[in-house]
Amino acid sequence: MATSKSRKTSPIALWGGLITVLVILTGSIWFIAKPDANAASPEGAGSMVDLQPVAAEWGMGNPDAALRIVEYGDYQCGACGYFHPIVKQVMEEFSDDVYFVFRHFPLPSHQYSKSASAAAEAAGRQGKFWEMHDLIMSNQAAWTRGIPTTVFLQMARQLELNDVQFQQDLRNPDIIAKIDRDFNSGRQLNIPSVPAFFFNGTLVRNPADVEGFRNLVIAELEKL
Amino acid sequence: MKSTSRFAYASLALAGYADATYLTVKHLYRDDAGCLLSDGCDTVLNSEFSSIFGIPLAFLGYAYYLICVIGITAYIQTENAKILNGLFLVNLSGFAFSVWLVYLQAFVLNAFCTWCLFSAVVTTLLVAILALRKE
Numbered sequence: 604m605a606t607s608k609s610r611k612t613s614p615i616a617l618w619g620g621l622i623t624v625l626v627i628l629t630g631s632i633w634f635i636a637k638p639d640a641n642a643a644s645p646e647g648a649g650s651m652v653d654l655q656p657v658a659a660e661w662g663m664g665n666p667d668a669a670l671r672i673v674e675y676g677d678y679q680c681g682a683c684g685y686f687h688p689i690v691k692q693v694m695e696e697f698s699d700d701v702y703f704v705f706r707h708f709p710l711p712s713h714q715y716s717k718s719a720s721a722a723a724e725a726a727g728r729q730g731k732f733w734e735m736h737d738l739i740m741s742n743q744a745a746w747t748r749g750i751p752t753t754v755f756l757q758m759a760r761q762l763e764l765n766d767v768q769f770q771q772d773l774r775n776p777d778i779i780a781k782i783d784r785d786f787n788s789g790r791q792l793n794i795p796s797v798p799a800f801f802f803n804g805t806l807v808r809n810p811a812d813v814e815g816f817r818n819l820v821i822a823e824l825e826k827l
Numbered sequence: 828m829k830s831t832s833r834f835a836y837a838s839l840a841l842a843g844y845a846d847a848t849y850l851t852v853k854h855l856y857r858d859d860a861g862c863l864l865s866d867g868c869d870t871v872l873n874s875e876f877s878s879i880f881g882i883p884l885a886f887l888g889y890a891y892y893l894i895c896v897i898g899i900t901a902y903i904q905t906e907n908a909k910i911l912n913g914l915f916l917v918n919l920s921g922f923a924f925s926v927w928l929v930y931l932q933a934f935v936l937n938a939f940c941t942w943c944l945f946s947a948v949v950t951t952l953l954v955a956i957l958a959l960r961k962e
Contacts, residue, residue: 614904621900628841629848636852681869744870744938796856 659781661732662704664694669827670701670820673801675708675789678719678739679747682809683798687740689813697820705736707785708797715751718773720782722755725772729764738762828911828960833903836956840895843949847888850942854885867938876931884928888946891921895953915957921950 674690676683694703707724709716719739726735738758739746746754752773759769772778789799792806800807802823810816828836850872871877877884894917902910925947932939 617900617904621896624841625844625896628845632845632848633852636849637856681872684869744867 660704660706661727661736662702663733664698664702665700666702668700668702670697670823671704671803672701672820673704673706675706675785675792675794675797675799675801677708677710677713677716677797678723679713679716679743680710680797681743682796684740684743686798686809686816687737689816691737692813693816693820696817697824700824701820706789707782708789708794708799709782709786710797715747717779717782718751718755719746720785721773721775721778722758722769724778724781725769725775726759726762726764728772728775728778729768731762731764734762735759828902832956832960833899836953837896837899837903839949839952839956840892840899843946843953844889844892844896846942846946846949847885847892850885851883851889854883867932867936868940868942870938871932871936871940871943874936876928876936891917911957911960915954918950918953918957922954925950 674686676686690703694701707717707720709720723732723735723739726732735758738761739755742754742758755773756766756770759766792799792801794806798809800809802819807819810819853872872885879887895914898910898914898917901907902914928943929947932943
C-alpha cells in the first residue's frame with residue numbers, strides 16, 4: 604500500500620497540525636455553542652437576586668412556604684419541556700414546603716413562545732392557568748409543528764373554557780404587557796439560558812434529572 | 828489506502844468531531860441545541876435515550892470521533908495497516924450503534940435530530956471508506 608508515496612510527513616508537522624486544528628475547531632465551536640457570550644451560566648449561578656413576589660403571578664404549592672422557587676421558562680424550549688414533568692413530580696411531593704412560581708421568558712428566537720404564553724395567561728383568566736400550562740408543555744411537538752393558535756384553541760375547548768373570551772384574551776394588551784414584564788425582569792436578572800430556576804433568589808445550576816431536582820430542594824430546605 | 832481516501836476519511840472524521848463537540852458543549856451548558864431543517868433535536872437530545880449508563884451520548888460521540896481523528900493521523904504517519912483494521916472495528920461498532928439510534932428516532936421518539944442524523948451519515952461513510960479500501 605502507498606508504495607508510490609516517497610515522502611513521509613514529518614511527525615512533528617503532522618501531530619502539531621492535528622493539535623492546532625483540533626484546538627481551533629473546538630475553541631470556535633465552544634464559542635458559538637455556549638448559550639450566551641455575555642452571561643455564561645456557571646458565573647451567573649449562585650448570585651442573590653431580588654425575586655420578590657409580584658402581583659398576579661402564577662404559583663403552586665404553599666404560598667407561605669419558606670422555599671420559593673421561581674422558574675423563568677419558555678414554552679417552546681425543549682429543555683423547559685424536559686423539566687416540566689420533573690417540576691410537577693417534585694411539587695407533588697413538596698407541595699407543603701415549597702412555593703413554585705412560573706414566569707414567562709419567551710425567547711425572541713422562538714416564533715411561537717409568546718403566543719403560547721398568551722394562551723396560558725388567557726386560560727389563567729378563566730382560572731385554568733396550570734391546566735393550560737401542562738397541556739402546552741407536554742404537547743410541545745404537536746403545537747410547534749401545527750398551527751399553534753388552532754392547537755391552543757383546541758386545548759381551550761378541552762379545558763372547557765369560553766373560547767370567544769379565550770381568543771380575545773390571546774390579543775389582550777394587559778396579558779401581552781404582563782408577559783413583557785416577566786421577560787424584562789428576566790433580562791434584568793441576566794438569565795443565562797432557559798429554563799432558569801431561582802431557589803429563594805439564587806440561580807441554581809439545572810440538575811440532570813428528577814433525583815437531582817429533589818436533592819436540590821431537600822438541600823435547600825435543610826438550610827432553612 | 829489511497830491519499831484521496833485518507834483525505835476523505837480525515838475530513839469526515841473532523842466533521843463528525845465538530846458535530847460531537849457542538850452537542851457536548853450544548854449538553855454541558857444544558858442548553859437547547861436547536862435544529863437545522865427539523866424541530867426534533869430537543870425532543871431527541873432530552874429523551875431517556877440520550878445517555879447510556881449515565882454517560883451522555885454526546886460525550887461518547889466526542890470520544891469516538893477523537894479516536895477516529897487520532898487514528899487516521901497515526902496511520903498517515905506510520906502507514907501501519909493494523910491501525911486501519913482497528914479503526915474499522917471502531918467505525919463498525921459506531922455504525923451499528925448509529926443504526927440503533929436512527930431506529931429509536933424513527934420508531935420510538937418519532938422525532939429526528941439533524942445533528943444526530945449527520946453523525947450517522949458520517950459514520951456510515953467512514954465505514955464505507957474503510958470497507959472499500961485497497962491496501
